[in-house]
Amino acid sequence: MIARLRRYLPDGKWAVIAPPYFWMLLFFAVPFAIALKISFANIQIAMPPYTSLTEWVGDTLTVKVNVANYLFLLRDSLYFNAYLSSLKIAVIATFFCLLVGYPIAYAISRLPTASRNTALMLVVLPSWTSFLIRIYAWIGILKNNGLLNNFLIWLGVIDEPLQILHTPIAVYIGIVYAYLPFMILPLYTNLVKHDNRLLEAAYDLGCRPWQAFLKVTLPLSKAGIIAGSMLVMIPVVGEFVIPELMGGADTLMIGRVLWQEFFNNRDWPVASAVAIVMLILLIVPIMIFHHYQSKELEGRLT
Amino acid sequence: MTAPLVMPEVITGLSILLLFVAMGDTFGLFQERGVMTIWIAHVTFCVAFVTVVISSRLGELDKSLEEAAMDLGANRVKVFFLITLPIIAPALASGWLLAFTLSLDDLVISSFVSGPSSTTLPMKVFSSVRMGVSPKINALATLLIAIVSVAAFIGWWLMAREEKQRQRDMQLALQQGG
Structure with missing residues (x-):
């Protein structure tokens, strides 16, 4: 009897796995439900600054669902443009990350085994210093009387300093710089596993190096490319710090809009609606990432 | 997860x-x-x-x-x-x-x-970076970079030493085995 019961009781494994899952459920999944709820509330001057959805008057329960926040997002072109330009910036920055990161990952994976770890360490080493400090350093490089402009003037290439800081170009530079390790590491993990004999076989069969690359290496690294691209693109859509510090006043990104709604306008319901719409936009990429990461990211992220 | x-x-x-x-x-x-x-x-x-x-x-x-x-x-x-x-x-x-x-x-x-x-x-750094250039942040950056460089160098040195030791052990084991 007890033996039969035990089949239905959770075993020791569950006791180990359950607490972290419960933690993530409580502090990661439930908050989205609450954000969804608050996105249907009204703003009010109080603490917390939103109205309750349900109301008990006498014996009747009234549930008020206010869709005005979402209608507001639809009507005000600021939000639509912000989503669009965030997606655009994310896609273009991811493309450049791939363009820069792929050769680096490829070169590291072809190094002798002993030097690979040193090379990988050099890739992640900058992330150990503060992210804000590195962005601050880029501001110092790109500003009008910064290192880059002074150098170019000294070379005589330009007479007037180029306006780079506070333009979209600065934002692209910042994002590609900051997210490059997230592209290189999954790509490296993939590329390092490739069997060199496949390339040799391709050469034997008469492939030129670039043909062998296009027909063998590139298709084999597809999963790594997707994992790396998602690891860059999804967080960049909601990026706040880089556009705030390096972009101009007109560099529209949705993370910045959400921040302003929350901290400057104190409009929590609209901020929640902005977050929920962003989440809906990102669900498909997150699912693609989840699918590929189980295969690809299992390597090193440190 | x-x-x-x-x-x-x-x-x-x-x-x-x-x-x-x-x-x-x-x-x-x-x-x-x-x-x-x-x-x-x-x-x-x-x-x-x-x-x-x-x-x-x-x-x-x-x-x-x-x-x-x-x-x-x-x-x-x-x-x-x-x-x-x-x-x-x-x-x-x-x-x-x-x-x-x-x-x-x-x-x-x-x-x-x-x-x-x-x-x-980071919140302090962010608000002062938003204000513009400040020598305090430069000092902080110098400190951070110095600390991280030293730590990274020690880490790298320890790793290299361990790797050498491992290779020496492996060779020793091979010699004894043969």
Whole structure:
């Protein structure tokens, strides 16, 4: 009897796995439900600054669902443009990350085994210093009387300093710089596993190096490319710090809009609606990432 | 478990703050936002990164070692503490280091969940960088870069020494075997 019961009781494994899952459920999944709820509330001057959805008057329960926040997002072109330009910036920055990161990952994976770890360490080493400090350093490089402009003037290439800081170009530079390790590491993990004999076989069969690359290496690294691209693109859509510090006043990104709604306008319901719409936009990429990461990211992220 | 890895920080920060506020309303928890709420939020977003690091190491783990220990009479708990844990110790260390860096460096999530009484270093740095160039930040940057360079150099040196030792041991074992 007890033996039969035990089949239905959770075993020791569950006791180990359950607490972290419960933690993530409580502090990661439930908050989205609450954000969804608050996105249907009204703003009010109080603490917390939103109205309750349900109301008990006498014996009747009234549930008020206010869709005005979402209608507001639809009507005000600021939000639509912000989503669009965030997606655009994310896609273009991811493309450049791939363009820069792929050769680096490829070169590291072809190094002798002993030097690979040193090379990988050099890739992640900058992330150990503060992210804000590195962005601050880029501001110092790109500003009008910064290192880059002074150098170019000294070379005589330009007479007037180029306006780079506070333009979209600065934002692209910042994002590609900051997210490059997230592209290189999954790509490296993939590329390092490739069997060199496949390339040799391709050469034997008469492939030129670039043909062998296009027909063998590139298709084999597809999963790594997707994992790396998602690891860059999804967080960049909601990026706040880089556009705030390096972009101009007109560099529209949705993370910045959400921040302003929350901290400057104190409009929590609209901020929640902005977050929920962003989440809906990102669900498909997150699912693609989840699918590929189980295969690809299992390597090193440190 | 992997969604927090890519979730934009503004979404995570906002929604976990709304959770804290809701809990404060209903249960009277987290009325004072400060160190406690920052801890909880940071644990939540770091867990995914640490999971990836450690699970990849566990995936490479040679199962026969654990099985050998069990054959020799160790129970599961003993196997875990005597065999599994020492083997994955480097992954635990690098997972810890990663979480430490992520937490120390985080601006967005901390800004959402911290109360008026608590500020973190990144929040200070952010507000002064927004104001423009400040010599204080330059000094901080110099300090940070110096510390990280020294730490990285020591780490690299230790790793290189261990690798050499390992190769020497392997050669010794080969010679003795032959």
